Amino acid sequence: MKITSVKSLICDAYRTNWVFVKVETDKGIYGIGEGTLENHELSVAKAIEEIGDTIIGTDPHKIEAFWHYSYRDSYWQGGVVITSAMAAIEMALWDIKGKDLGVPVYELLGGKVRDSVPCYGNGWFVGAKTPKDFGIKAREAKKYSLIGLKWDPFGISWQNMENGDFKDAIESVAEVRKAVGESTLLLIEGHGRFNVPTAIRIGKELERYDAAWFEEPIPPNDFEGLAQVRKSIRVAVAAGERITNRYQFKTFMAMGCADYIQPDISHVGLFELRKIAAMAEAYHLPVCPHNPSGPVANAATLQIAACTPNLYMLETMINDVPVRKEIAKEKLKLKGGHMIIPDSPGLGVDIDEDKILKYPYRPHRIRHYTGNLTDIRPKDGVEYFELESKGE
DSSP, X not given: OOEEEEEEEEEEOSSSEXXXXXXXXXXXXXXXXXXXXXXXXXXXXXXXXXXXXXXXXXXXXXXXXXXXXXXXXXXXXXXXXXXXXXXHHHHHHHHHHHHHHTSBGGGGGTOOSOSEEEEEEESTTTTOOSHXXXXXXXXXXXXXXXXXXXXXOSTTOBBBOOHXXXXXXXHHHHHHHXXXXXXXXXXXXXXXXXXXXXXXXXXXXXXXXXOXXXXXXXXXXXXXXXHHHHHHOSSEEEEOTTOOXXXXXXXXXXXXXXXXXXXXXXXXXXXXXXXXXXXXXXXXXXXXXXXXXXXXXXXXXXXXXXXXXXXXXXXXXXXXXXXXXXXXXXXXXXXXXXXXXXXXXXXXXXXXXXXXXXXXXXOOOGGGOOSOGGGXXXXXXXXXXXXXXXXX
């Protein structure tokens, strides 16, 4: 079998553009992957084409060789545009390999350790602005029986927080805790915006509400600062979504930067995520992959969830833009807050190229966007999975 073409596809998805790749072979089997990178989608798409040109005519089964030579021959090793493009292509190669052998990808990585993975919710808060709004939305999200809910209550704060903004943020946490009770994990997102003293102040206040973690409390490249914040607060620290390879994660883990490790498959790659998880296992650290992107990244992450013992829980967008149901062929079930692992060959997902063409690339600049999510999608978004009650 030989690779005959590698092409990128971009689909507008409101706050970003999903970046997909389709790798075709002379045997008629094709694979799909995803390397979505907010605000740099065109760069990733071009990198996919450039890297893709180097593997035309090669054997798609030689995945380790593809990763090794692509990374080795990239002079600027570790750049997120390059690793995102590599990740997309690599996913597609695993998809081809699984389809060719007639097995899900997880069977090629050691087989299942679980049939489903517990999920925490993101995107449940669409439309909420005030602390009471967040409480109402959290109460509505209880129907999904998710292990936890994640959100960023800090508005547009940067580095420091004024007392009024600080009070509103903590009140939002209090309202959500009141709405969901004690059994649901509260996962507080910082988006890497605070300085060390502000992060410590926030972390100490979050202790009152038994927050399960404070995610990216300070800018992600400051490993020393992350370790300092972690040692200074009792709330656990989650981080790692903006680290792009195992070499950076080696230092990150050795320095004790986080309690929960969050690599993103769209930027590190499928097999690289499995290797990073194995490194984390040696430190007895749980892995909770960053997973806010599109349907192919989600499908690939589920394959890793199936075969990784220390993968704790999966980030899940509990609603998404309507285009997702139109362009993606997914067979997902959420039961009792757990996502069922698909057993179809390859990644277990497909995309419709013709439908994707209906939603061409559109630039999104979050800092300058003045619209509202409800401008282009229903108030509560669209479920892209089948929801089953726990007792069924």
